[in-house]
């Protein structure tokens with residue numbers, strides 16, 4: 542049996558939703574992670590510091606007693622966001638970052654931004670005060686092919702922001718393409734990217750394997766194998782610009798297996814075992830800790846976690862639970878298309 546001890550990881554991109562789903566999914570994250578950046582795309586979205594504080598309290602109430610987890614809150618940028626409100630929310634520690642969704646890009650993003658120029662005063666303020674900007678990097682024009690939306694966003698929008706505000710701390714979230722890995726690697730020092738476990742594990746064939754697979758539908762959508770390989774290369778490279786953001790995004794199976802199914806993969810339950818196996822398969826296990834526990838903290842000027850977790854590899858592969866039950870409903874738990882022999886010891890699932 543192989544065993545490694547690593548610094549407790551952080552998840553730099555989490556959807557906890559609200560209500561009964563929140564209560565069910567929070568412990569799935571807090572079991573293994575020390576901190577998480579919490580996405581603001583509720584209905585209605587978290588627009589101000591005051592809303593973020595209320596939401597944070599709900600999350601804290603759902604954290605099991607023995608878990609130590611710090612939720613880092615965000616606000617949702619719209620074309621009406623006021624720069625002074627943003628400054629006040631950040632400086633009073635109500636929020637940690639602001640999130641930019643292009644209007645209509647993903648689940649509950651209808652109030653997002655259509656014209657980046659309209660939010661430039663807010664972005665300038667954020668640059669001055671050192672507040673991080675988190676970006677869902679896809680254009681939403683219907684004419685642009687769904688598989689090209691990230692690349693076009695980088696060319697048309699991100700490049701503009703990076704050139705105008707090179708000192709702004711930007712996280713291009715859940716990157717999915719080779720072009721994104723190159724753009725971020727070669728970009729200015731304040732530009733970083735998160736990568737999800739499902740984009741590391743799957744390519745777009747997994748959406749159509751033997752039929753339509755709604756549980757592998759997410760946004761940005763899975764891409765070709767050449768892109769998946771580029772993401773694996775970036776994650777396992779040791780480059781500090783790349784780190785974990787799971788984008789764990791719970792939806793009830795009834796909303797996924799539907800005429801118009803929701804986008805999102807719920808992956809928090811087995812995220813760390815899956816990533817340990819993936820890095821092991823790439824002979825990159827010594828760099829797992831950088832990707833999941835160190836690089837993100839460095840970008841956000843936070844200390845790395847004091848706690849540690851222990852991973853063990855057994856000869857028997859892990860048997861995945863298929864669903865997380867929420868009252869009468871259920872949420873499908875992400876399972877990759879390879880066997881996983883790693884698990885986290887203190888909290889054997």
Ligand SMILES: [Zn+2]
Pocket residue numbers: 554556580788790
């Ligand atoms: Zn997300």
